[in-house]
Amino acid sequence: MRMRRTRNNPLIRQMIKETSLETSDFIYPLFLVEGQGIKEEISSLPGVYHFSVDMLEDEIRELEDLGIKAVILFGIPDHKDSCGSGAYDPDGIIQKAIRKIKDLSAKILVVTDLCMCEYTDHGHCGILDQEGQVVNDQTLEYLAKIALSHAQAGADIIAPSDMMDFRVKRIRQELDENAFENIPIMAYSAKYASSYYGPFREAAQSAPQFGDRKSYQMDFHNGDEAMREIQLDLDEDADFIIIKPALAYLDVIKEASFTFNIPLVAYNVSGEYSMLKKAIEAGLLNEDVIYESLIAMKRAGAKLIISYHAKEVAKWLKEGRY
Ligand code: PBG
Numbered sequence: 335m336r337m338r339r340t341r342n343n344p345l346i347r348q349m350i351k352e353t354s355l356e357t358s359d360f361i362y363p364l365f366l367v368e369g370q371g372i373k374e375e376i377s378s379l380p381g382v383y384h385f386s387v388d389m390l391e392d393e394i395r396e397l398e399d400l401g402i403k404a405v406i407l408f409g410i411p412d413h414k415d416s417c418g419s420g421a422y423d424p425d426g427i428i429q430k431a432i433r434k435i436k437d438l439s440a441k442i443l444v445v446t447d448l449c450m451c452e453y454t455d456h457g458h459c460g461i462l463d464q465e466g467q468v469v470n471d472q473t474l475e476y477l478a479k480i481a482l483s484h485a486q487a488g489a490d491i492i493a494p495s496d497m498m499d500f501r502v503k504r505i506r507q508e509l510d511e512n513a514f515e516n517i518p519i520m521a522y523s524a525k526y527a528s529s530y531y532g533p534f535r536e537a538a539q540s541a542p543q544f545g546d547r548k549s550y551q552m553d554f555h556n557g558d559e560a561m562r563e564i565q566l567d568l569d570e571d572a573d574f575i576i577i578k579p580a581l582a583y584l585d586v587i588k589e590a591s592f593t594f595n596i597p598l599v600a601y602n603v604s605g606e607y608s609m610l611k612k613a614i615e616a617g618l619l620n621e622d623v624i625y626e627s628l629i630a631m632k633r634a635g636a637k638l639i640i641s642y643h644a645k646e647v648a649k650w651l652k653e654g655r656y
């Protein structure tokens with residue numbers, strides 16, 4: 335057997351190519367801030383911006399032109415408090431952004447990240463007790479309220495990222511009771527307590543003010559446990575499953591793709607993005623490393639990828655570079 339026979343020229347390589355990446359695979363993250371006239375580059379995420387809602391139009395047109403079909407929204411409120419009330423304010427930053435984007439475009443699905451850490455003054459993803467522990471079941475009530483407010487503002491898909499137990503079930507119940515039974519839940523099911531979120535926490539001002547997230551996010555020593563987390567979210571009727579981060583967790587994506595028949599989403603997180611951008615900027619790596627990394631996620635079994643790279647890769651795909 336001569337393996338090189340099917341590697342000999344670009345046409346034959348194209349013919350036997352097992353994995354592909356398309357612009358429609360991407361979900362592009364957008365960071366929204368209060369105020370007006372703001373489009374500011376985020377220092378920890380080169381090429382990614384904070385937008386005020388009035389500045390979204392050009393960005394949405396650009397995404398449409400590139401053929402990107404979905405965005406995921408993160409809001410940075412002006413006001414934070416102990417219960418994250420800005421997260422379910424009908425005139426909160428996310429609710430305004432959802433309405434604006436739905437107004438601007440019928441071609442882009444709006445996914446909303448559902449969490450409390452950007453909205454709480456302590457920076458944890460839920461309600462705290464007196465010892466500073468996140469109280470699971472009390473937090474569920476807030477998550478349900480936030481989910482409903484996203485749906486009422488016009489969100490297409492709700493993506494809870496808090497890692498509380500039973501939140502998919504509670505959110506599903508809240509949506510169904512309010513005639514939003516057709517809004518899917520994209521659950522961050524296997525979300526690890528990871529240092530790769532550093533640049534995001536700077537961008538979203540959501541770093542915990544004390545302690546860490548290890549009592550609710552997964553321990554990165556564990557892979558089998560991710561299958562249990564995913565199974566539980568499927569039992570609670572999650573429509574999509576997110577695995578996060580992606581690059582250091584390709585084994586988890588692969589195992590999940592063998593184990594479950596459900597659309598899998600890889601979250602190519604902020605630290606993975608900035609690491610490559612900085613290495614490219616420094617001349618250490620060629621920018622083709624970006625496409626290669628994203629292909630690895632698809633090869634592992636991801637159907638969709640949430641990525642800050644979406645726009646640049648969409649451009650390259652449009653130009654026929656790959
Ligand atoms: C909110 C949330 C985080 C990310 C997405 N949603 C941060 C965290 O859990 O601390 C990280 C995304 C990224 O790093 O790109 N809980």
Ligand code: ZN
Pocket residue numbers: 449450451452458459495496
């Ligand atoms: Zn959070």
